[in-house]
Amino acid sequence: MITIHHLGISQSERIIWLCEEYAIPYEVKRYERNEHNRLAPDDYKALHPIGTAPVITDGDVTLAETAAIFDYLLGKYAPGKGHLAPDDPNFANYLFWYHYTNGSFTPAAMVRMTAAALGDALPEAAREGLSGRFTRGMDMLEKQLADNDWLAGPAFTPADIMIAFCFTTMQHFVPMDLSSFPAITAYVERVKKRESYQRAMKAAEPDFAS
Ligand SMILES: N[C@@H](CCC(=O)N[C@@H](CS)C(=O)NCC(=O)O)C(=O)O
Structure with a gap:
């Protein structure tokens, strides 16, 4: 049996969602964050x-890194499901969006959070540089989601499981104002209606209000 070691209120909810979406059996072992620094416990x-x-x-396998775990679980337990195939006309586009979240957007969001925490201690020019990637990312995502129901096109894919966390659970750390991003807001509503997402969140965060 696959054990998903789930750190409370964290990206590991994405693995639970992947398993729910693609019918991969799993069990969850939950860990709580340290109270004093909100990091993972020892x-x-x-x-x-x-x-x-x-x-x-x-x-015998212990695996970390979200994308590595996605590729492992889909390849081993859901072959042919999830990732678009190389002969799909949307293949290159899918690869871009699948890798964009962890490769660029999440790091930019975390840098932005750090810049916000530093406040006035950070020179204006540095703040602009640090938040520019995030701002461009938000604009790019808004445009992509205005033209498509799901991140990589008309079909739901693992790229959606990657990105949604940034607009849902990540908000528990630093709230994001989405009022000027109507397409992203509508996308988050679509995500929250998805049954596999609802099942995953019940398993990952049973204390969250639904
Ligand atoms: N690129 C990594 C990022 C992992 C990551 O930053 N995880 C956060 C959870 S949201 C974490 O473990 N935070 C607690 C800590 O650093 O102790 C992945 O996708 O697996």
Whole structure:
């Protein structure tokens, strides 16, 4: 049985959602964040040298990094599902959006959070540079989602499971004002209606209001 080591209120909810979406059996072992610094507790950090969530175990395999876990689980337990095939006309577009979240957008969002926390201690010019990537990303996502129901096009894909966290659970750390992003706002509503997402959030965060 695959064990998803779920750090409370974290990106590891994406692995639970992936398993729900593609009918991969799993069990969840939950860990709470340290109260004093909101980081993963020592027993979570002991799972894998990377020290971040998500981590899964599957027999002798212990694996970290969201995209590596996605590729492992889909390849091994849901072959032919999820990732678009190379002969799909949307293949290159899909690869871009699948990798964009973790490769560029989430790091930019985290840099922006850090810049916000530094406040006046950060020179204006540095703040502009640090938040520029995030701002461009939001504009690009708004345009993409105004033209498409799902991130990589008309069909729901794992790229959606990657990005949605940034607009849902990540808001528990630093709220994001989405009022000038109507397409992203409508997208978040579509995500929240998806049954696999609802099942995953019940398993990941049973205390969240639905
Ligand atoms: N690129 C990594 C990022 C992992 C990451 O930053 N995880 C956060 C959870 S939202 C974490 O473990 N935070 C707690 C900590 O650093 O102790 C992935 O996608 O797996």
